[in-house]
Amino acid sequence: METTTQSEAEHDGHNDDHGHGHAEQSFFTKYIFSTDHKVIGIQYGVGSLVFLLVGFILIMGMRWQMAKPNTPVPVLGPILEKVYAHEIALDGQGKTVPIFKDGKITASGYNQFGAMHGTIMVFLAIVPLGFAAFGNYVVPLQIGAPDMCFPRVNMASFWAFFAGCIVMTVSFFIPGGAAQAGWTSYSPLASVIPTDGQTYWLVGMMLLITSSLLGAVNFIATIIQLRAPGMTWFRMPFFVWAQFVTAFLLLLAFPPLEAAGIMQLMDRVCDTSFFLPSGVFASGTEPMNVSGGGSPLLWQHLFWFLGHPEVYVLILPAIGIVTEIVSNNTRRPIWGYRLMVGSLLVLGFLSFIVWAHHMYLTGMSSKVATFFQTTTMIISIPSVILLTCLFMSLWRGSIRFNTPSMFALAFLPMFGIGGLTGLPLGFNFTDLHLHDSYYVIAHFHYVVAPGSIFALFAGIYYWFPKMTGRRMSEYWGKVHFWGSLIFMNIIFMPMFIQGFAGMSRRMSDGGATYSMINNPDVTSGALTDQVMSLNSLITMGAFGMGLVQIVFIVNFFWSIRNGEKTNSDNPWKATTLEWQTPTPPPHGNFLEQPKTYHGPYEYSNPDVDNGKDFLAQNDPHKSMSEEQKEAEA
Amino acid sequence: MEIPYYDKERPDTGLYNGKAGIWLFLASEVMLFGALFSAYVLLRVGAEPGTWSMGLMNQWVGAFNTLILIASSATIVMAWVCLKLNDWKGFRKWKWATVIFAFTFLVVKWSYEWPAKFTHYDVTFVTDQSASKVYTDVLGPEFSETQSEIWQKRFDPLKKDQGSNPAAQVKLKDKPLDGHIVGYIDSNGAEHKVGAAWGMPFWSHAFAWRHDRKNIEKEKDKSIRYDKDGRPVYKEGHFRDTFRDRDIKAIIFAPAHGTWDRNEKQASSGAVKYAEAKHDAGHAHSDGHGHTITIAREDISRLSSYEPAHSTFFATYYTLTGLHALHVLGGILVMLYHLLPVSRRVYEKNPVQYTNRIEITGLFWHFVDLVWIFLFPILYLL
Amino acid sequence: MSDDHSPEYYKKKFIPLIYLVGGILIAGTIITFAADKMGIAERWGFVNATIFAMSVAVVKASAVIYIFMHLKWDIKLKTISITLGSTVIFFIGMMCLTVGSEIDSNKPGHEDNTWNHVEQSDPKTVPDDK
Structure with a gap:
């Protein structure tokens, strides 16, 4: 509210002070506290890539522990022993023990890494990268707007995100360490856990949710209000549509988690019992000293009411990016653009009524379970339509195999595997067996890791020339691609097997306690040696994955200065509006107000005789009469 | 650079930017309070007999607060209408009335209603x-x-x-x-x-x-x-x-x-x-x-x-009314900002834009009022 | 509200409307409060009292949304009604699902008959596995 009105005040300032040229902007207002959507997009991008790396380092530590339980972690271990949080003292003298004693990961350290890996990857890396970074940079350009609708709200959104990142990061170093109740923070555990990490987690989440809400309001308002003349709803690029639906999911699904977070914070700070049932035991022989009467299921309902739309928040921007790249690199219009938009809207709506398929094991009645099972099966239809349309678009295209297109093409089968392996989890009878096993981990990582993250890499390679005027190295890009593809599958494919064999998630020794070696008397159900040996394979895959990412990091920074220069503003010969401006786009984006005359994917149209195989959206086609052009605009 | 439609309506949507923004923001607020209301229903239905300790509310205070919040909702529309009629003095009068009503609401709640409960055991x-x-x-x-x-x-x-x-x-x-x-x-x-x-x-x-x-x-x-x-x-x-x-x-x-x-x-x-x-x-x-x-x-x-830890009823009561009171506080701050001299200058430069701001504030304020219209019966009466 | 209304319109029509809605709101509050003081919960039963109180609240809320937030002039009545109606239906549906899953679930002291689709045979006649 406040910021909404202030943002308008800021526009006045712009009119007065910066109406002509922007040389007078100081370094601070231009690069740090900038209201320019492109700078904010890059800030989001850099921040989220850093946290993508942090989240990955956490999982490398965990993988080491799983492959070689209770052995010192090389390189990371001694460092963490020095800097990482200590356990809360229990010896009476205030002597504390480091969580990384002798460089080994203790169980509570493992839990912290696990919880924070999930939190960081979902809320600090992929959502900000897919939605906020690419959305901020690309959406206003693609719809021909000079900036976001509320530039100052946009800045506030970024700084709320930044504050959330700080709180989350700091929580690793406070006594007792970070949150350790899993990224889902199920109560009662999360309500009663004695360390302060969970409280920090909740405060951090509040800030991140605030950031997402401000961003979502801004995106929707921008797409509704600031489309260029002639940019009708069905002339918007599919990426804009994806961002539009994603913004609605964030807008409507995040507040329930905020409410749940407030309640859990009340549980932790004011000793209330929202999520604590009567007579709950935390430890020992006495029941907890609380009023009781709460419901742990309430947390799960509220969390998954966010949680399921959140999955689509992770994947929809990725599908949007892939659509842009596939169409551009096959030099064909997208097959079934309107069908895809329709599927997107249905997907967005349905994602709100499937949440309890995460909760089949909570003892819900079979009627309710049947309802959610049905909606879950229905929601797979629009997802399959999206994927099928993208596959159909490849048919008879003359595909250019450059780095972004290879990442985008790999996205399709990888996301397909992720989606199809989700079906057994959507049926409650199979889910009872697979719930909380490594199968679940493999499933959703196929959706978000080789799925979303590949698409995000594709987006980075694709829009990098727009941001810098230089291309990233193709050779090293392909090394990055093939390495990532191979190692991703080495990591996640064996997890399906482990899951079928019954290996549970969240075991700090990688299942060694339940292995046949340690349980020679058990005749069935223990984890066999073959299943256990996959742990080492996965860990090696994870470290290989880390090596390949170094290639990307070096390539990224090297190319900013030394990459091959693009000779035109439109190196990919694309139709959408972001390629029809100078590179990088100036403050205000367009030299003159663009007008849109065509749909977004006018490639290889035989009726167009402009000497190119594409027709830019703002290119008034020669054979059109002036009246037609006016009518179109 | 100027953002289009920051003060005028876009012809095909019939909205200026701020109005689109505030309605979207209110949609998310509806979900926020909706989730808390759902929590209220779920906890109350699931409560064991004798643990939902309502009936300790001071209903007269609640009714009084409802009335002044409703009154403030009416006065803020009057303030906006005065601006539409280019009546600056009338605007200030009604706006101050709104601020005073809102302030009274908070004073009653935070200096009387809650403390009276904190000293009851x-x-x-x-x-x-x-x-x-x-x-x-x-x-x-x-x-x-x-x-x-x-x-x-x-x-x-x-x-x-x-x-x-x-x-x-x-x-x-x-x-x-x-x-x-x-x-x-x-x-x-x-x-x-x-x-x-x-x-x-x-x-x-x-x-x-x-x-x-x-x-x-x-x-x-x-x-x-x-x-x-x-x-x-x-x-x-x-x-x-x-x-x-x-x-x-x-x-x-x-x-x-x-x-x-x-x-x-x-x-x-x-x-x-x-x-x-x-x-x-x-x-x-x-x-x-x-x-x-x-x-x-x-x-x-x-x-x-009768603090939040007393029972799930009081936990819900303090969470809902506390969050609502924070919204009231935010509204007061924005309204005070609109009464500062700096806002007068905005008004003189661009009356349409200023009137729009008042309208947006009003929309937010009506929403706060709406939440209370539902809070009063479910927390104090039913 | 769109700007095509004349100042006359505001003075003659809109300001009286504000007083009217203010009156409705105050009357609604007093009605609900008085009904509670008269003890309708005892007379009508709790569920009916809830429906009554919520209906009054919905009327008040609609008046605020319709006039004070001047949606009447911003978008068509049909759109508002459909949106509000579907929101209410959606909310009630969600509550049935969440509360339903809570009530149906196995609670201490309640017998869980979720899986009792088949009539249970007499345990004595079931042969022992071992």
């Missing part, structure tokens, strides 16, 4: 015997009658439909005695008054006093065990209470309701004097306030003021 007992000792022996049968009427009221009527009277489903030991804590007796037999901590007489009961660790006397009370970290390990069977960390043998308690009809009353539990009629105890059927009884700590199973 519920006592429940370890066994039915210890409860009847207090209710029958100390306070007398007449008091018990009054008290049972109160219990009828305060237990959730929702549960009545499912069986007998909800109060009948609750054991005597779990039926709370409500009143004020006047002081406590430590292990040396010395009396202490419960006063202000950090100079905050009202609020201190719920938060400040409760967490004020300066008053903890670790050595004197051997009944409290401490873990290696110095945190108290709660006594077996003793639920969390406001005095959990302190050296307390008995509390001095003034029942809030009921009458005192005996001239002299004493009962004892071990070495502790159980109840003692004070000097003005002779007035038959006088208000229970001012007459104190002493209750031994070992008889108390739970002692809690």
